[in-house]
Amino acid sequence: MTNQAVKNPRLLPILLGAIGVPMALGGLQLLFLGGSFYYLLCGLVLLVCAMLLWQGDPLASKIYGGLLVFTVLWALYESGSNLWALAPRILPLAALGLLFITPWMRRSLHQGRPPPLFAETAAKLVVPVFAVIFLLVFEAGTGYEVSPMPARSGVNTVNTATDWPSYGNTLGGTRYSPVSQINVENAGDLELAWTYRTGAGGAFKATPLQVGELLYFCTGGNRVVALDAEAGELRWQFDPLIDQAHLSQARYFTTGCRGVSYYEAPPDYRGECPARILTNTTDSRLIALDALSGERCSQFG
Known part of the structure; x- marks a missing residue:
């Protein structure tokens, strides 16, 4: 060349x-x-x-x-x-x-x-x-630091052997359950116990929480549902009534819901909603509900 x-x-x-x-x-x-x-x-x-x-x-x-x-x-x-x-x-x-x-x-x-x-x-x-x-x-x-938990954090740690109160089970997100009844030897023998149809449009993306006898999750349109964990029957349902015009915009994002949060007040608390389900909506609202009844916490916010 x-x-x-x-x-x-x-x-x-x-x-x-x-x-x-x-x-x-x-x-x-x-x-x-x-x-x-x-x-x-x-x-x-x-x-x-x-x-x-x-x-x-x-x-x-x-x-x-x-x-x-x-x-x-x-x-x-x-x-x-x-x-x-x-x-x-x-x-x-x-x-x-x-x-x-x-x-x-x-x-x-x-x-x-x-x-x-x-x-x-x-x-x-x-x-x-x-x-x-x-x-x-x-x-x-590739490592990470874990900050020490504040003293007050313990009031919301209700993780018993059968509860799953946070997205990752514990506040630290361990995604581990100490339940031993189901293990590698019998997992293949599990059978369907119940199903529940939400009746809501959009994709189901939530990670359910379980506290006590209730299973909590949210559906498209940010509706919050509480089911009997044993039988799969509806205990209560809350609809934030999001405007349909808002839901029609970018439906992949506006009709989905990733999950809800559970909060339990300290033992000496005497106000309303000692146990709460917190949810946020796609139209920028943060809502607190009584975990047992599903009623809105009137003093929240």
């Missing part, structure tokens, strides 16, 4: 320019609002790289590499070891950076005679250094 046959890159500089312009403008606005300077700097550097690439200057790859290193350091400074926060800050630029080391891009930038990919000392250090950083961040970011 002769030098005359090698053409300067065109697609990548256009792509970098299309990303750099709105990032620089948005970064400038963010800077005036007191935000991070990074986005303005990144947008400007991307525009410089785009211009150099258009001219076929190999300096563009080095500048982009420097931007990528700076981005990693900035992301670690801003987000620590939070993997979910690091990913959107690093991965998009890293993915674009892979285009710089493709054979056709390197031939284009070096007039058909690209040097070995890891010819320079800095290039040789990139892979092991980033591998070490990734392993350290992954190790630190």
Whole structure:
């Protein structure tokens, strides 16, 4: 291949320019609002790289590499070891950076005679250094801290052997039940005990709660239902009467309900609704119901 046959890159500089312009403008606005300077700097550097690439200057790859290193350091400074926060800050630029080391891009930038990919000392250090950083961040970011429960939290811990009072059973979300009557040896012998038809439209997405003899859940339109856990018979039902015009908008979201919450007041409480079912609605209301009768708690809110 002769030098005359090698053409300067065109697609990548256009792509970098299309990303750099709105990032620089948005970064400038963010800077005036007191935000991070990074986005303005990144947008400007991307525009410089785009211009150099258009001219076929190999300096563009080095500048982009420097931007990528700076981005990693900035992301670690801003987000620590939070993997979910690091990913959107690093991965998009890293993915674009892979285009710089493709054979056709390197031939284009070096007039058909690209040097070995890891010819320079800095290039040789990139892979092991980033591998070490990734392993350290992954190790630190995959764990989590559990804050100590406040003293008052115990008043709502009603998890007996047969209760399931929270979405994940316990307040810590263990999703574990100490019930031992059903186990791996007899689970295959279970039979259908009862069924209940909600009569509500939309998808059923709720995780039922069980406290004492009642099973609580919600249906499409945020209707709350309490059933006899043993027989599957309706004990009470509450309809928040959401406007039908509201439910017709984005029905996948407005007609679904993920679940309800249970709250039990301290033993010395003497007001209404000592045990409550809390539910929120798709039209932005938070409602408290008496867990035994289904009546609204008039003093709530």
